[in-house]
Structure formats: structure tokens, C-alpha cells
Amino acid sequence: MTPQHHPGSGWLMDYACGHLSPAFEIVIASHLLGCRVCKEDLRLAEHVGAEFMMAGAEMATILTADDIVNSTAKSPELEVWRAGSQLPGALDLTGLVSSYLRISLDALRWRGGAGGVSIAKLRHDDNDRLWLLRARPGAVLPRHSHSGSELTLVLQGAYVVGDQVFGVGALEDADEDTWHQPLVTTVGECLCLAATSGSLKFEGWVARLVQRYLGI
Amino acid sequence: MIVRMPDMPSSDDASSVVRFPLPADVSVAERSEENAWLLRVKSAADPHAFRRLFERLSPRIHSYLRRGGIAPADAENALQDVWLVVWRKAAQFDPALASARTWIFTLVRNRVIDLERAARRDLRLTGVYVEATRGAHPDEPDLLAQALGGRIARVLAQLPREQQEVVLRCYVEGKSQREIAREQRVPLGTIKSRARLAFERLKQLIKESA
Numbered sequence: 001m002t003p004q005h006h007p008g009s010g011w012l013m014d015y016a017c018g019h020l021s022p023a024f025e026i027v028i029a030s031h032l033l034g035c036r037v038c039k040e041d042l043r044l045a046e047h048v049g050a051e052f053m054m055a056g057a058e059m060a061t062i063l064t065a066d067d068i069v070n071s072t073a074k075s076p077e078l079e080v081w082r083a084g085s086q087l088p089g090a091l092d093l094t095g096l097v098s099s100y101l102r103i104s105l106d107a108l109r110w111r112g113g114a115g116g117v118s119i120a121k122l123r124h125d126d127n128d129r130l131w132l133l134r135a136r137p138g139a140v141l142p143r144h145s146h147s148g149s150e151l152t153l154v155l156q157g158a159y160v161v162g163d164q165v166f167g168v169g170a171l172e173d174a175d176e177d178t179w180h181q182p183l184v185t186t187v188g189e190c191l192c193l194a195a196t197s198g199s200l201k202f203e204g205w206v207a208r209l210v211q212r213y214l215g216i
Numbered sequence: 217m218i219v220r221m222p223d224m225p226s227s228d229d230a231s232s233v234v235r236f237p238l239p240a241d242v243s244v245a246e247r248s249e250e251n252a253w254l255l256r257v258k259s260a261a262d263p264h265a266f267r268r269l270f271e272r273l274s275p276r277i278h279s280y281l282r283r284g285g286i287a288p289a290d291a292e293n294a295l296q297d298v299w300l301v302v303w304r305k306a307a308q309f310d311p312a313l314a315s316a317r318t319w320i321f322t323l324v325r326n327r328v329i330d331l332e333r334a335a336r337r338d339l340r341l342t343g344v345y346v347e348a349t350r351g352a353h354p355d356e357p358d359l360l361a362q363a364l365g366g367r368i369a370r371v372l373a374q375l376p377r378e379q380q381e382v383v384l385r386c387y388v389e390g391k392s393q394r395e396i397a398r399e400q401r402v403p404l405g406t407i408k409s410r411a412r413l414a415f416e417r418l419k420q421l422i423k424e425s426a
């Protein structure tokens with residue numbers, strides 16, 4: 001099953017070049033786990049990156065091939081193909097939280113709870129934060145127009161905005177469109193992984209939840 | 217292709233533009249050579265094939281790292297790490313999934329991420345971070361490599377200037393779409409649209425040549 005909502009190509013270009021902060025990188029990587037369409041696009045973005053790498057002016061290096069061949073140095077801890085490459089196209093994203101993020105939902109510090117919605121912060125690097133959101137079926141999430149960066153990936157359940165359903169694996173890029181309708185969750189508990197940026201203005205729905213429940 | 221230097225204020229002054237290197241047009245043949253060398257390293261730990269690969273790519277990787285703002289000593293270290301991995305873990309290279317240079321590009325990229333996160337100390341991920349370098353159809357040959365060649369440059373030349381800028385700033389200057397938006401004082405959504413349009417053109421080219 002291929003998700004219907006994808007990150008824009010700019011996110012994949014950033015991912016291919018290693019430009020993303022951990023919070024955004026994790027959300028994009030998690031979407032890639034279950035999305036063949038974006039995996040193909042990522043291949044292209046990396047291919048273009050390799051061509052640009054090769055296109056630059058040549059710059060002499062001190063290192064020689066013999067240094068490498070004869071080296072007795074310990075192998076660097078550098079991932080060759082990262083984990084996503086071994087995963088099948090179809091993926092149980094619900095396992096992601098425990099296996100990939102290596103966290104237990106119950107061990108997290110959940111905040112909020114009013115209206116059936118709670119939120120927990122997973123990490124914080126500079127102004128970028130990674131969150132996990134949990135909402136009861138039928139919970140109504142605040143919604144607003146937005147202009148900041150916010151990526152939301154549905155791990156479990158679904159939410160609906162107008163006539164659009166964001167199901168498991170769907171990635172909502174808060175910049176893409178501006179909506180004013182509230183989000184309503186359906187089919188059981190809805191679990192989302194979200195990255196937000198910036199600390200000055202809270203515009204996306206995740207950020208608004210944060211503002212409401214954490215008072216920041 | 218001409219774009220402005222990032223730190224310069226926007227103006228029409230010709231002195232504030234700079235030429236960026238663009239991909240050469242001979243890369244299809246070069247890529248198959250590189251694949252062959254890396255396969256020799258993989259199958260026979262052939263130091264001669266390794267040397268050919270090293271000598272072609274190393275100065276370019278080094279230059280790429282320096283362009284991206286990596287300090288000289290870090291660039292040398294990163295280079296050494298990448299080549300150690302290429303030499304010792306070539307067994308994991310699969311030409312059906314990516315060409316040699318694309319595989320090596322991803323190694324370089326991963327090293328750069330590590331360097332940047334190490335510089336910020338506690339930002340390092342714990343090795344569980346996931347990515348999908350492999351394609352959706354592992355049994356297919358590297359169609360991208362066959363199709364694109366040095367045409368990237370020609371496609372870029374056809375793009376409106378503001379789309380070219382997004383691609384070049386991303387790949388040549390190592391800037392994220394968010395950084396580009398901030399620098400150019402343009403809404404992030406605008407940069408995202410430009411990136412998407414530019415990328416669609418690249419995809420279209422692949423379809424046409426398939």
C-alpha cells in the first residue's frame with residue numbers, strides 16, 4: 001500500500017544531501033520506509049547529488065590509495081546501506097515506535113489528555129523538535145493556517161481534514177496547503193510522529209497542540 | 217549557469233555572481249568504468265582497480281566536502297573513512313541498486329551528517345536511523361544512471377533561473393530548503409514549489425530516455 005500524501009521533492013533533496021536536522025530526518029526516513037514512490041525519488045535525488053559531487057573542481061588530497069590499501073586503522077563506523085534499504089515496501093509502521101525509535105509508548109512523558117489528545121516530546125535539537133501524538137477516535141485536533149515547517153507522519157490510525165484522509169504512512173507537509181478545518185481522527189487510536197521547527201510562531205496543528213498543552 | 221553568491225545582497229551587479237561547476241556530459245561512460253572498478257574491488261580486492269577509482273573520485277569528493285564548508289582536516293579524515301569503507305566493505309556494493317559514484321556519494325553524505333552532529337555533540341543519532349538508498353525494484357539495473365548521464369546540466373539550463381538556484385544551492389552549496397528560504401527572504405512554500413518543479417523536470421527526462 002502506497003501512501004497518498006508525500007513530502008515535497010525539496011525534502012528528499014535535503015535528505016539525499018544530509019541537510020536535515022534529526023527531527024525532520026527521522027520523519028522523512030520513517031515515511032520512506034513505507035513509500036516506494038519516495039524511495040524512487042530519493043534514488044534520483046542521490047544520483048543527482050553524485051553527479052554534482054563529481055562535477056566540482058579537483059582538489060588535491062594528501063591521502064593516497066596506498067594509504068587505504070595498507071591501512072591497519074580500525075574500520076570507521078559508517079553505515080553502508082542504512083536500515084531502510086533492507087526493508088520491504090510494505091511495512092508495519094506501528095512497529096516503528098518500539099523497534100526503530102526504541103521507545104516504549106508508556107515510558108514517555110505524555111502531556112495534555114484533554115479532548116483525548118496527548119503529546120510527548122522525543123527529542124529537541126536547537127529549534128527543531130520531534131513529537132509523538134496520540135489521539136482517541138473522534139478527537140478533534142486544533143487546526144489553523146500555517147507557514148512554519150511541520151511534518152506529520154501517521155503511524156497508526158488516521159485523521160481526516162475536509163475530504164482528505166491521512167492514513168498510515170501518509171506524510172503531511174504543513175507548508176503545502178493552508179487549511180482551516182479541524183482534524184478528526186478515525187479508526188481507533190491515532191498515533192503520529194511529527195517534526196516542528198522554530199520557537200517563535202506556532203502555526204501548524206502539532207505546534208498548536210504543543211502550545212495548548214505545554215504552554216510554550 | 218550563473219547564480220548569486222549566498223551572502224551577497226540581491227542586486228543586478230554582475231560582480232556578485234559566480235559560476236558553479238556543473239556535471240559533465242560524459243558521465244555515462246565514466247560511471248560504467250567506475251562500476252567495473254568497484255566490482256573488481258568487490259570480487260578480487262584488486263588494489264589497481266581501487267587506485268583507479270580512488271584517483272578519479274578522491275579529488276572531487278575532497279572538493280565537494282570543502283565546498284560544503286567542511287574544514288580541511290575534517291575533509292581529509294572524512295575522505296579516509298569513506299575510502300576505508302569502500303575498500304573493506306565493497307562486498308556490499310550492488311550495481312543493480314546504485315552506480316559506484318552514487319553509492320560513494322551516500323557514504324560521503326552519511327559521513328558529513330556524522331561530522332555535523334559530532335560537532336554539536338549530543339545530536340548524534342544512535343545508529344537506528346533509517347534510509348532508503350535502495351530502489352523499489354532491486355532487480356532492475358541502474359536505470360537512472362543509464363538515463364540521466366550529464367543531461368542534468370542541460371535540464372538545469374532549461375529551468376527558470378529561480379528553480380536552478382534552488383537545485384544549485386542545495387547540491388553545490390549544501391543548503392537546506394529552509395536555509396535557502398531564509399537567505400533569500402522568500403516563503404518556504406515558494407522554495408518548496410521551485411524544488412518540486414525542478415525535480416519533476418529531472419524525472420520527466422528519465423521517462424523520456426527510458
Ligand SMILES: [Zn+2]
Nearest residue numbers: 006035037038
Ligand atoms: Zn512518499
